[in-house]
Amino acid sequence: MSQAKHQAQNAEQDHNPKRDPEPRSNTEKDPEDWVTGGEPMTGAQASYMKTLSEIADEPEAFDESLTKAEASIRIDELKEKTGR
Secondary structure (H helix, E strand, O other): OOHHHHHHHHHHHOOOHHHOOOOHHHHOOOHHHOOOOOOEOOHHHHHHHHHHHHHOOOHHHOOOOOEHHHHHHHHHHHHHHHOO
């Protein structure tokens, strides 16, 4: 195997997405693509959504039955409304 080919293979194997110069390329996924998106939202999501819904004066926006993915989308909507 040529040295150039060997180096190219090592570079592929050594690729670390944490060192990606385009950090958003590996840190943001569409919530609909999350493997765990259908699980119940986390406690942190529930707390943050509750706070944002109160700040937005939209208590009905808080829904503890949402999934992780749905909660993420709702939180993003509330963040936009509240400017947070």
